[in-house]
Amino acid sequence: MKINTNLSSLIVQSSLKSSTKGLNTAIERMTTGFKINRAKDNAANFSINTHLSTKISGYQVAQDNTLQALDMLTTASDTLSTMESLVSRLRSLALTAGNKTYDTASLAALNAEAASIISELYRIKDNTTYNGIKLLESITDIPDGAGADVKSIKSKDGxxxxxxxxxxxxxxxxxxxxxxxxxxxxxxxxxxxxxxxxxxxxxxxxxxxxxxxxxxxxxxxxxxxxxxxxxxxxxxxxxxxxxxxxxxxxxxxxxxxxxxxxxxxxxxxxxxxxxxxxxxxxxxxxxxxxxxxxxxxxxxxxxxxxxxxxxxxxxxxKNIYAKIGGIAGxxxxxxxxxxxxxxxxRGYNTVGGLIGSSSVTVKNSYALGDVSGNENVGGLIGVSSHTTLNCFAEGDVTASGYYAGGLIGYAGTDYGTIKNCSSYGFVKGTDRAGTIVGGVNGTTITNVLYNKGDNEGVAEIGYGAETAKLSSILGVFLERITNIQVGINSSNASNISIALGVSDISLIDSILGCIEDEKSISQIDKVFNLLAERQVQIGSVQNRLLSVLEEINTKQDNLISMQSTIRDADIAEVSSEYIRQQILQQASATLLATANQTPVIAIQLL
Incomplete structure (x- = not known):
């Protein structure tokens, strides 16, 4: 027997600490329901669980996004149904007026109702919104050969x-x-x-x-x-x-x-x-x-x-002589x-999505990214003094100073040419902004198409239009493409593009005051077909979104099941462990009291 070292007590103390730790772990797992509460419990599974939680949260957001998109499309579809009903009523009026059995007063009444219906069609179309987004803006039917031949020059696979x-x-x-x-x-x-x-x-x-x-x-x-x-x-x-x-x-x-x-x-x-x-x-x-x-x-x-x-x-x-472009300065x-x-x-002066400053022929080329700077900022070229042929730009253009152009910031020579080109982006400039060119000095501009819908109030040529030689310039209202984030990543597979808008229905104006004309029915049918076509397109996207919802729910359920396997505690198992550790703790406490008496017995031997 030893007085200074009580080996028995040390052994029992170690067991008591171990059982107390096990008891505390069991209590924590039973109260939280998780077998992994912090990284030290299982470092690898803790990391996996964290990633799974992030993915599950992402799918919840994707689900909300998809439901909102469905709500938006339902709003557009229901509105189109209302418009179709009005157009159907117009057709009935045209059939009635075409009977040639009505006097002038009756025809006037029919025309008055037709005019009221047409006004209501425009009102509905122009005021249908979802969270401030216009859903049925006019879309221009672009004639063949207008602007750039995008299909022939755009990369098929990126x-x-x-x-x-x-x-x-x-x-x-x-x-x-x-x-x-x-x-x-x-x-x-x-x-x-x-x-x-x-x-x-x-x-x-x-x-x-x-x-x-x-x-x-x-x-x-x-x-x-x-x-x-x-x-x-x-x-x-x-x-x-x-x-x-x-x-x-x-x-x-x-x-x-x-x-x-x-x-x-x-x-x-x-x-x-x-x-x-x-x-x-x-x-x-x-x-x-x-x-x-x-x-x-x-x-x-x-x-x-x-x-x-x-x-x-x-x-x-902020050097005014600096030049910057996406492919060349x-x-x-x-x-x-x-x-x-x-x-x-992003630059300061002479900034282009493709080329900053160009005194060369640029053809069959395009730029998609956003461009911003102070002066001479163009979606395709910042400053051009030569030929631009069969090119287009899609990015938004922003200039804090002079000359912002959807295609070219400033085109500055008499022999410069812009031909068969298109500008699709939004243009914003403090001064001298143009949907095609911010400023020109004698440039010939032929067969150019530009985005009129997103650039209301912005001139075609920001400055110097009187010096330019213009022909075949077409402003169009384009489909507004809205991207819905339906996945948890940044890839294209996580996005669905929705085209908003409806083809221009202005051809229906031709029946105003003459609904009895035999051509009225064919014009009404054309408008009805435009609305029906958009309904079909919306319906197909709605079906895709419903499929996406099913996919999201399946993936989310699988991830939750996997997370539960990794993270959740088996309460039956943990409660058994709790009882075991409790018994061990009680036994250790009893034995510790006995072990602590050993030095006293040694003293009695003296």
């Missing part, structure tokens, strides 16, 4: 407009095999890694590239160069003389943060051709010079079949063909 026939790079020299101090003036070189792209940048900025042809051998991810200043532009001092063929491949996650440099883009300055190259998910910040996605500035042989999709391109300066003595962008572009 990549290249034209099909790319890939070049075999297996027999080319790998750029990684070229000596660091070599001078390249000819030959073909393949690039297949981010490191090789960085090497091309270093060699070009050391004036080692005098020519040659550089071809991508596969997609390249630049994520490794996404800190600090990021990727150093190829030929950032300009004058790059190597031909670049993207070969149908894509450079992703290009990050450039150089607000104090002049030529900021994948290629700062180019004097050759760039074709078949895609950029995706870019984050580019330039300075007081030129900033673009693929090219900063260029006097090139061509920029052909290229695109920039996703991310943002911006300048960190400034281009001269070249041509742009079959190129497109879908990036947010």
């Amino acid at each position: 990549t290249f407009i034209k099909e790319v026939v890939k070049v075999d790079t297996s027999k080319m020299i790998k750029l990684s095999d070229v000596a660091e101090d070599a001078i390249i003036s000819s030959g073909e070189y393949s690039i297949s890694t981010a490191e090789e792209l960085v090497k091309l940048s270093k060699m070009s900025n050391n004036s080692q590239i005098k020519g040659g042809r550089f071809v991508l051998a596969n997609d390249i991810d630049m994520s490794a160069y996404s800190t600090g200043e990021g990727f150093e532009p190829i030929a950032k001092y300009g004058g790059f003389k190597g031909m670049v063929n993207g070969n149908g491949y894509v450079i992703r996650n290009l990050y450039i943060n150089r607000p104090n440099e002049a030529n900021v883009a994948l290629i700062g300055g180019a004097h050759v051709e760039v074709r078949n190259l895609g950029l995706e998910n870019v984050d580019i910040t330039g300075g007081s010079g030129v900033t673009g996605g693929i090219v900063g500035q260029g006097q090139m042989n061509g920029l052909i079949n290229c695109y920039v999709n996703g991310g943002s391109i911006k300048t960190a300066t 400034g281009l001269h003595y070249t041509n742009v063909d079959s190129c497109w962008t879908d990036v947010e572009v």
Whole structure:
């Protein structure tokens, strides 16, 4: 027996602590109903449970969104039904008046009722809203050949407009095999890694590239160069003389943060051709010079079949000489063909969704992203002094100063031409804003279509319209596309697009005062068919949304079941554990009292 160390007591104390801890855990699980209450209970399952909770919450929001969309469409459908009933009454009046058995007074009464019904049709159509959203705005039937031929130039799969026939790079020299101090003036070189792209940048900025042809051998991810200043532009001092063929491949996650440099883009300055190259998910910040996605500035042989999709391109300066565009900052003595962008572009002066400043022919190209700046801001081009042919812009354009244009901010030469183009975005400018061009000086503008519905009160040409040569200009009311978030992610699969509006019913005005005319019935039938067509479209979307609701409920139920398996406590099991730990605690307490008497017995031996 020992006096200083009571081993028996220590053993019992450890058991008592363990049983007390187990008892507390059981009590917590029974009172909360959860077997995982904090990360230490089960770190992996706690993390899984957290993600499941986020997804379940997301599906609840998606369910609410879907129900709201159904309510909105039900409002539109019920209103269309009311309008169809009124049009049906109009048809009855026309049939009655066509009987030729009514005198002048009776015909006047029939025409008066018809006029009242037509007025009510317009009132209903113009005032049907849901949460402030107009549901039945007029939609213009666009004539064939008006504006840009969007179907022929828009990418079918979100990549290249034209099909790319890939070049075999297996027999080319790998750029990684070229000596660091070599001078390249000819030959073909393949690039297949981010490191090789960085090497091309270093060699070009050391004036080692005098020519040659550089071809991508596969997609390249630049994520490794996404800190600090990021990727150093190829030929950032300009004058790059190597031909670049993207070969149908894509450079992703290009990050450039150089607000104090002049030529900021994948290629700062180019004097050759760039074709078949895609950029995706870019984050580019330039300075007081030129900033673009693929090219900063260029006097090139061509920029052909290229695109920039996703991310943002911006300048960190208020320099009035800075130029910025989604694919190029400034281009001269070249041509742009079959190129497109879908990036947010933010600058100060000379800002374009595709090109900042263009003195070149731009054709078969388009820009989808929003564009904002101070002056000379265009959905497609900031400042243009040459030809723009068969192009369109969809993004919203915002300028805090002069010259905001849906297509071009400022078109400034007598020989400039804008032909077969379309502008679909919303244009907002402090002064001299135009749905087509913010300002012109003698430009010829032919066969251009623009969004009139979203730009009420905005002129076609913000400034200088009297100097322009205009022909075939068409303002239209477009379908208002509303995206409903029916999923929990940001992908297209989580969105359903709903087209709001109804085709223009103004042709019904032709029966005013002459409902007895034999042509009245055919005009009424045309209007009825327009309303019925929209009803069919709304009904098909309602069916999709009902299907989405079922899908959401199924996924949500499965996730809740899975979460319950991971998180919820089995009360029968926990209560048994509670009783077991309680017995152990009581036994330990009793034994501890006995163990604590051991030193006393040792003293009695003295």
